[in-house]
Amino acid sequence: MTNPHHHHSLERCRALIAQLNDYLDGDLPADLCADLEAHLAGCPDCRVMLDTLGQIVQIVHALDVAPPPLPADLEARLLASLTLPCAPAQGEWI
Numbered sequence: 001m002t003n004p005h006h007h008h009s010l011e012r013c014r015a016l017i018a019q020l021n022d023y024l025d026g027d028l029p030a031d032l033c034a035d036l037e038a039h040l041a042g043c044p045d046c047r048v049m050l051d052t053l054g055q056i057v058q059i060v061h062a063l064d065v066a067p068p069p070l071p072a073d074l075e076a077r078l079l080a081s082l083t084l085p086c087a088p089a090q091g092e093w094i
C-alpha cells in the first residue's frame, strides 16, 4: 500500500477537484470549505483548476439557464494538464 511516488498528492487534488463545483455553488459544508481552501493555499495547480471552473460557473450563471452538466472529460483534461514533476520514470527501479 506504500506509494513511493508520494510527494505530489494527486489523489488529494482529485478529491478536492471533485468538490470544487459544490464549493463554487456554496453547497460545500464549512469544514470541507476550510479544508479545500487550506489545500488551495498550497497547491497552485488546484488554484488554476478553481479559476477555470469558476469562469465556467460565472458564464453559466450569467446565461441564467439551467446549468448543464460539466463535460465528463473536463476533469480528466484538467488533470492531464497538470505537470507532475514526480511522474514515474521508466527504469527507475534501482
Ligand SMILES: [Zn+2]
Residues within 6 Å of the ligand: 012, 013, 016, 039, 043, 045, 046
Ligand atoms: Zn491540489
